[in-house]
Amino acid sequence: MNAMSGDGLPRAEVPSAFDAHAAWYDRLTGANPGYHRHxxxxxxxxxxxxxxxxLRLLDAGCGTGASTAALLSVAPNARITAFDASSAMLAQARAKSWPGDVEFVHTTAEDLTGVHGPFDAVFAAYLVRNLADPDTQLRRLRGLLRPGGRIALHEYSVRDSRRALLMWNAVCATVIIPLGATATGDAALYRHLHRSVLRFDGASALAARLARAGFRDVRSASVPGWQQGIVHTITGTVAEETP
Structure with missing residues (x-):
């Protein structure tokens, strides 16, 4: 029996679910106010x-490339390696126009086939929630970073705030699940999104998880707008080598 991903889809089925919805993904995220800005x-x-x-940067779980574009917005001359477990999402990403120093790799976070460090920073958007063993994979990502390297996790997290929990349930019930079902004819991935967020770490627990993985100076911050308290950035740094 497959382990469940946050009481949503079985973890092994998540990449194939994204495969099935890849053609619609950019259109649906584009309808989400603040998605790209956040x-x-x-x-x-x-x-x-x-x-x-x-700089060498790693975009872990890049999907259709929205997070890759976000990295380029702050580091337009960096070399970026972006990977994802969904081949169809990667196909959408590769079809876009990118600078020559951006490469896309088809691999899971568990395998990291074709991903070689050291990197100066890792950006992981909406990835950790769908990992079977987040602690192990965060340690592996830390191992890909040079001393002094940085990580930023961008993730939904509502367990620390009753307001955020109520808002998340309301938006999923009235917007995300119905819109996803109407656009694609299948609501399974969007029900998974709803349920997996409900079961996922609170922002404080996610920050503690990052610290347990060996990162220092761990900090948490939310985003503005209606997603305040729902979407968070958790950052951390790898210790510098001592002489």
Whole structure:
């Protein structure tokens, strides 16, 4: 029996569910007020120096490339490796126009086939919630970072706030699930989104998880707008090497 992903779809079925909905994904996220702006805000919170020249960045769970574009908005001259477990989502990403220093790799976060560090920063948007063993994978991502490297997790998290929980339930019931079902003819992925967020870490627990994985200076911040308290950026840093 497959482990469930946050009381949603079985974890092994999540990539194929995204495969089935990849053609609609950009249209649906585009209808979400603040979706791309909040990704850019989380990318900005990585605190990358300059225009990214000389930096290697990893976009973990890139989907159709929205998070990759957010990284480019703050580091337009960086070399970016972006990976995802869904081949159809990657096909959507690859079909877009990108600078020559952006590459897309088809692999899971568990395998990381074709992903080689060291990187200066990792950006993981909406990834950790769908991992079977987040602690192990966060440690593996830390191992891909150079000393002093940074990570930013961009994720839904509502367990720490009753207001956020009520808002999330209301928006899923009245907008996300009906819109997803109307657009694609199948609400399973959107019910999974709703349920997996309900069962996922609160922002404080996610920050503690990042600290347990070996990151220092862990910080948490939310986003403005109606998603305040619902979408969070959790950042951390790998310790510098001592002489």
């Amino acid at each position: 990704l850019r805000l989380s990318a900005h919170r990585l605190g990358l120096p300059g225009d990214g020249r000389g």
